Amino acid sequence: MAVVAEDPSLYAIRAGVLRRKLLDKAFVILGLLVLVAALAVLLALFLDLVVQGAPRLNWDFITSYASRKPEKAGILAAWVGTSLVMVVTACVAMPIGVAAAIYLEEYAPKNWFTAIIEINVTNLAGVPSIIYGLLALGLFVYKFNLGQSIAAAGLTLALLILPIVIVATREAVRAVPRSIREAAYALGATRWEVTAHHVLPYSMGGVLTGMIIGLSRAIGETAPIITIGALSFIAFLPSPPITGEFPFLSFAWLKDAFTAMPIQMFNWVSRPDPGFRINAAAAGAILLGMTLLMNGVAIWLRYRFRKKINW
DSSP: OOOOOOOHHHHHHHHHHHHHHHHHHHHHHHHHHHHHHHHHHHHHHHHHHHHHHGGGOSHHHHHOOOOSSTTTOOOHHHHHHHHHHHHHHHHHHHHHHHHHHHIIIIISOSSHHHHHHHHHHHHHTTSOHHHHHHHHIIIIIIISOOOSSHHHHHHHHHHHHHHHHHHHHHHHHHTSOHHHHHHHHHTTOOHHHHIIIIIHHHHHHHHHHHHHHHHHHHTTOOHHHHHTTOOSSOOSOOOOSBOSSTTOBOOGGGGSOOOOHHHHHHHHHTSSOHHHHHHHHHHHHHHHHHHHHHHHHHHHHHHHHHHHHHO
């Protein structure tokens, strides 16, 4: 029988496909190794904080004010101030960032002006945080007379994470298939109806991912809120947002002075007494716990949105 020789071109194609599959597997393995290494480092740091701060990780530490004695010092004012600042940051950055991203993707004409805006938004994501603090000091504290308040801190951090939210939202909106828009237009929907009822719900997972990244950065920032005058030692709480009288909501806390977890930790670390270092480690573990809790809530909301869309 005659043996038919294999075409050399087919052999080269098979070899190329095999090589690409091997490279793909190698890249996946490398990525998993990097991910495991990063998680291992994070876990080690977290466990180190927990072990160092274990003597102070109790209810009294969470419900006590700052003190000159390390065994009596607590983080009540710090975690309350951080929580209120994060509420203001999320309430400002979320709607403005999403609205700006939707305008740039769905409404803005593609010309040189929008190109300049897109470049500036991308560049602002890499600006050092101290620059935002100096901007806020001149704009919010002195120009708008907000003073050294929770509102000024929340607006400052909202500016800090706004580029992150805009970029993440634009990528999420851009990932929505064009066919969904065309189907909605074919049924007579307006541009706003297409955006509000189809594009935004399908992209909400990516939007919440951007908020997770932004708030995770904002909760640990120290330089901007120190610049606007956050206090390092405080023994009182801001005004309560909920009152017993109509209309049962109060916004007086927006103008109150505050401190935050990173500032409290910095204050304790800078002291020579070893007891304050234990307090700083305990506060760091609680701050990481707050970050994980905040991220968990956002991930749960993202899961709910995606599940609703799949149905």
